Structures are given as C-alpha cells and as structure tokens.
Amino acid sequence: MFGKRDIDPVPRTHYRSERVSAVNGQYFFATREGTLEGPFFTRYDAERHTEIYIQRMVKAKQLINHQRQAHA
Structure with a gap:
C-alpha cells in the first residue's frame, strides 16, 4: 500500500501486518x-x-x- 499518513514526512510503502496477537489465551x-x-x-x-x-x-x-479552525 502506497500512501502518506499525516505524521509521515514523505509518502512511502506501508505493509499491513496482523494487528491481533494472542498472549496466554488473551487477545x-x-x-x-x-x-x-x-x-x-x-x-x-x-x-x-x-x-x-x-x-x-x-x-x-x-x-x-x-477546534484549530475555530480558533484561527
């Protein structure tokens, strides 16, 4: 996936990974x-x-x- 998040300085490729993990039977x-x-x-x-x-x-x-727009 190619894209840029707001916090990224420049666009780059992001690879999705499994976000859910199990530890001792809990997720x-x-x-x-x-x-x-x-x-x-x-x-x-x-x-x-x-x-x-x-x-x-x-x-x-x-x-x-x-809020930023309201105070600008």
Missing part, C-alpha cells in the same frame, strides 16, 4: 501509535475493538482540526 491488538490494546477474551472481540479504536482516533482528529 491484543497493536496500534500505529505503538500501543498494545487489550486484553480481550476472543479474537473477534479484539478485531471489533480495533475498528472502534480506529473510529475513535478519526473522531479525535476531526475534533482537533475543528
């Missing part, structure tokens, strides 16, 4: 920010919460951008 997902979120009891729960996390991060970015 976690890794974020681009370098955090490990969890634990979750099932892989399904971890995958579902991955989507929720992404939606929350997108919404937070939108709110920040809205």
Whole structure:
C-alpha cells in the first residue's frame, strides 16, 4: 500500500501486518501509535475493538482540526 499518513514526512510503502496477537489465551491488538490494546477474551472481540479504536482516533482528529479552525 502506497500512501502518506499525516505524521509521515514523505509518502512511502506501508505493509499491513496482523494487528491481533494472542498472549496466554488473551487477545491484543497493536496500534500505529505503538500501543498494545487489550486484553480481550476472543479474537473477534479484539478485531471489533480495533475498528472502534480506529473510529475513535478519526473522531479525535476531526475534533482537533475543528477546534484549530475555530480558533484561527
């Protein structure tokens, strides 16, 4: 996948990797920010919460951008 995230200085190729991992029977997902979120009891729960996390991060970015525009 070729693209540029807001935090990247230049466009480059990003390779998707498995975000969900199991540790001692519990599931976690890794974020681009370098955090490990969890634990979750099932892989399904971890995958579902991955989507929720992404939606929350997108919404937070939108709110920040809205506040910056309002104060500009």
